[in-house]
Amino acid sequence: MKRARTPAILARLAITAAAIASIASIAPGVAWAQRARRSVECSGCIGNYYYFDQNAASGAHRDWNCGTSSYDGHRGSDWSLTGNLGAIDAGNNIVAVAAGTVVTTNDGAFDRCTSCPSSGTCGTSVGFGYGNYVRIDHGTRSVIYAHMRMGSVRVRVGDRVTCGQVIGQIASSGCSTGAHLHTEFRAVGGTSTTAYDPYEGMCSPTRPSVWTMQNAYRTLPGTTCDGSTPPPMCPSGTFAIWTCNAARTARVRCIDGNVMTEACPAGCMVRAVGTDDVCNPPASMCSAGVTAEWACNSARTARVRCNAGRDETQPCPYGCAVNAGEDTCNAAPMCPTGVTAEWACSTDGSLRRRCVMGAVQSESCANGCEMRAGDDVCRAGQQTDAGIVPPADASAMDTGVAIGSDAGAMDGGPSSADATAARDSGASADARRADAGPGAIDGGCGCRMISRTHNRDALRPLALAAVALALASRRRRAAR
Numbered sequence: 247m248k249r250a251r252t253p254a255i256l257a258r259l260a261i262t263a264a265a266i267a268s269i270a271s272i273a274p275g276v277a278w279a280q281r282a283r284r285s286v287e288c289s290g291c292i293g294n295y296y297y298f299d300q301n302a303a304s305g306a307h308r309d310w311n312c313g314t315s316s317y318d319g320h321r322g323s324d325w326s327l328t329g330n331l332g333a334i335d336a337g338n339n340i341v342a343v344a345a346g347t348v349v350t351t352n353d354g355a356f357d358r359c360t361s362c363p364s365s366g367t368c369g370t371s372v373g374f375g376y377g378n379y380v381r382i383d384h385g386t387r388s389v390i391y392a393h394m395r396m397g398s399v400r401v402r403v404g405d406r407v408t409c410g411q412v413i414g415q416i417a418s419s420g421c422s423t424g425a426h427l428h429t430e431f432r433a434v435g436g437t438s439t440t441a442y443d444p445y446e447g448m449c450s451p452t453r454p455s456v457w458t459m460q461n462a463y464r465t466l467p468g469t470t471c472d473g474s475t476p477p478p479m480c481p482s483g484t485f486a487i488w489t490c491n492a493a494r495t496a497r498v499r500c501i502d503g504n505v506m507t508e509a510c511p512a513g514c515m516v517r518a519v520g521t522d523d524v525c526n527p528p529a530s531m532c533s534a535g536v537t538a539e540w541a542c543n544s545a546r547t548a549r550v551r552c553n554a555g556r557d558e559t560q561p562c563p564y565g566c567a568v569n570a571g572e573d574t575c576n577a578a579p580m581c582p583t584g585v586t587a588e589w590a591c592s593t594d595g596s597l598r599r600r601c602v603m604g605a606v607q608s609e610s611c612a613n614g615c616e617m618r619a620g621d622d623v624c625r626a627g628q629q630t631d632a633g634i635v636p637p638a639d640a641s642a643m644d645t646g647v648a649i650g651s652d653a654g655a656m657d658g659g660p661s662s663a664d665a666t667a668a669r670d671s672g673a674s675a676d677a678r679r680a681d682a683g684p685g686a687i688d689g690g691c692g693c694r695m696i697s698r699t700h701n702r703d704a705l706r707p708l709a710l711a712a713v714a715l716a717l718a719s720r721r722r723r724a725a726r
């Protein structure tokens with residue numbers, strides 16, 4: 247939606263106000279804000295109280311103390327002048343609740359109104375219904391002092407005022423049915439929708455009270471001023487929420503005098519009332535067909551998406567899976583427990599095994615297998631020892647699942663507390679392998695590391711001892 251410059255700025259004022267007010271109305275004490283003294287000078291000139299309406303329902307009202315001293319939809323605190331219209335001429339001073347800067351004033355309107363018509367010298371058309379009024383920004387709060395006596399306004403826009411400084415007098419101008427002061431707390435720059443209750447009470451969300459001394463229900467707050475130093479003012483045209491600059495090349499915000507600017511190379515987008523304006527995302531340079539969702543490439547070797555205007559590619563070494571939602575890379579296949587990427591001799595030394603990316607590789611060692619610090623190796627050359635014969639069927643050896651378990655048990659050795667544990671698990675695997683059949687036994691027998699005979703049972707203690715030695719040796723090397 248296009249908006250003309252000036253209305254946009256006005257809208258922005260409202261936006262900012264709404265944003266700040268929504269924060270302030272939840273917890274006015276969070277942001278810096280001076281607490282307030284009472285907005286009248288007198289002690290005994292007020293005879294009645296009509297507080298902020300805390301009942302959101304139309305046609306009902308409730309004040310901060312859960313009483314009914316309010317009226318439906320009231321956005322401020324009314325303190326009624328004792329003696330009503332007849333007491334106006336006595337001059338009852340209205341004072342600033344804290345130090346601040348005057349941002350709006352209106353004076354010259356009739357000040358003895360008793361009704362609120364939509365036009366004429368009284369009513370909603372006179373100073374937005376506030377009649378003769380002054381608006382002052384007090385740090386993060388803005389306060390409207392309304393329905394003032396004609397000709398009583400004593401400050402001008404831009405004036406810095408001190409806490410307790412007289413700014414006008416009580417009367418009944420604008421939308422008013424009797425002499426009273428309407429004090430309305432808002433966020434800086436906020437509209438009436440941002441107004442909040444200064445009183446803390448059972449039926450008010452304000453914490454803590456905005457007043458320095460709130461005092462009892464239906465009495466005036468105290469006259470003590472907040473002694474804290476106000477923060478630096480923000481430059482005019484800057485707000486607490488992010489706002490595009492006029493050229494839409496950046497967005498700016500200001501909090502407690504600190505101006506922040508964020509460049510928007512792709513332009514700045516004005517957003518809905520009450521929300522931060524945002525920088526446009528950079529122009530997309532993604533390839534055709536590449537969306538914000540991860541999608542497999544045609545070869546299923548990677549997945550691609552459009553991220554912040556650029557193609558983003560993630561390789562899928564194990565393939566890419568097409569899903570209903572985003573496509574995903576397949577997980578790496580798992581290696582069997584105990585089979586590592588390093589070549590490792592089987593317990594009987596007939597072969598060595600390793601696992602690469604889930605695939606188990608096995609290599610028979612015709613002359614036995616030798617343990618090394620890194621990869622274990624098959625012994626080279628044909629031994630001349632008469633007791634050693636080549637395996638009858640190397641492939642039979644390679645396929646032995648039980649042998650695979652051996653390798654696992656052996657690999658587990660170095661990390662286990664002692665070699666006995668490794669040997670124990672190896673022994674149980676051996677037992678299984680013995681059941682594998684004559685072929686397996688014959689094969690295994692032929693390439694035993696310290697073999698003197700085909701007798702497997704006779705060799706086992708020797709083989710186990712050799713493994714234990716090798717493991718111990720490997721552990722010592724590893725420990726070094």
Ligand SMILES: [Zn+2]
Nearest residue numbers: 322323324428
């Ligand atoms: Zn009022």
